[in-house]
Amino acid sequence: MHILTFDIEEWFHLFDNSFTDDVSQWGGYESRIYSNMDRLFLLLEKKSQSATFFCLGWIAEKYPNIIREITKRGYEIGSHTDIHQLVYKQTAHQFREDLIRSLRVIEDITGRKVKYFRAPGFSITEGNKWAFEVLFEQGIEIDCSVFPAAHAYGGFPSYKVPLPSIICYNGIIIKELPINYHTIFSKQIIYSGGGYFRLFPYPLIKYWSNKSDYIMTYFHPRDFDPDQPVIKELSLSRRFKSYVGLKSAEKKFENFLHDFDFIDIAKADSLIDWSKAPKVQL
Numbered sequence: 001m002h003i004l005t006f007d008i009e010e011w012f013h014l015f016d017n018s019f020t021d022d023v024s025q026w027g028g029y030e031s032r033i034y035s036n037m038d039r040l041f042l043l044l045e046k047k048s049q050s051a052t053f054f055c056l057g058w059i060a061e062k063y064p065n066i067i068r069e070i071t072k073r074g075y076e077i078g079s080h081t082d083i084h085q086l087v088y089k090q091t092a093h094q095f096r097e098d099l100i101r102s103l104r105v106i107e108d109i110t111g112r113k114v115k116y117f118r119a120p121g122f123s124i125t126e127g128n129k130w131a132f133e134v135l136f137e138q139g140i141e142i143d144c145s146v147f148p149a150a151h152a153y154g155g156f157p158s159y160k161v162p163l164p165s166i167i168c169y170n171g172i173i174i175k176e177l178p179i180n181y182h183t184i185f186s187k188q189i190i191y192s193g194g195g196y197f198r199l200f201p202y203p204l205i206k207y208w209s210n211k212s213d214y215i216m217t218y219f220h221p222r223d224f225d226p227d228q229p230v231i232k233e234l235s236l237s238r239r240f241k242s243y244v245g246l247k248s249a250e251k252k253f254e255n256f257l258h259d260f261d262f263i264d265i266a267k268a269d270s271l272i273d274w275s276k277a278p279k280v281q282l
């Protein structure tokens with residue numbers, strides 16, 4: 001099962017820099033979302049692949065045509081929150097309000113209930129598990145926020161189940177489709193999205209993907225945009241991870257789409273026998 005997902009945000013939606021931090025300025029920055037979305041649509045159509053798009057409410061509000069286009073082309077939409085804040089920096093109240101804003105704006109455009117969610121920066125962690133209660137309460141049926149390894153901004157290394165699983169927490173249950181990893185010498189290697197996908201040579205990604213029964217990908221429109229502005233304030237390591245391999249990423253991604261058949265979250269949901277999925281008590 002190879003699941004294809006994208007987090008729909010702009011080139012400046014990275015963390016720890018003044019571009020991202022000051023939401024009131026976002027509208028003034030160069031927008032690259034239309035051209036980057038066109039590139040994605042072309043790639044997907046060429047290979048007849050399905051995908052789920054986790055969209056920011058901010059994007060939906062400012063560029064509703066993007067949401068309409070995703071829907072018109074038959075792809076699914078989930079929420080990636082409204083203004084791309086790290087969940088562990090928010091209170092439960094702030095997270096709930098932000099999530100509700102994103103759901104309202106997306107649902108107003110599509111006329112359909114949003115059932116899927118991914119947190120910015122995989123920022124649901126051991127310390128803010130209450131986020132699952134908020135997601136459940138707002139009608140989210142499947143969460144894709146668990147990064148079961150160390151991560152710069154989030155990560156849930158204690159999750160230990162890089163497979164479709166059922167989260168049980170404080171009386172609620174929610175289906176989880178976490179990011180997968182490949183294990184080498186007991187070290188978890190993530191390779192199915194973002195900077196990791198751009199960093200590793202494609203033959204290695206293909207080899208690891210062939211060895212895995214379950215792959216959850218996560219890409220962004222900017223991952224294939226070599227001409228995006230570079231945010232110079234980022235730390236050196238962050239800058240490396242954000243911009244490494246941009247020039248060759250489109251070709252690499254095209255090969256990935258050629259070599260594997262991908263499905264969206266609804267299809268994955270229908271194929272998984274949830275009664276046999278591991279239950280993870282948090």
Ligand SMILES: [Zn+2]
Binds near residue numbers: 121
């Ligand atoms: Zn994001």
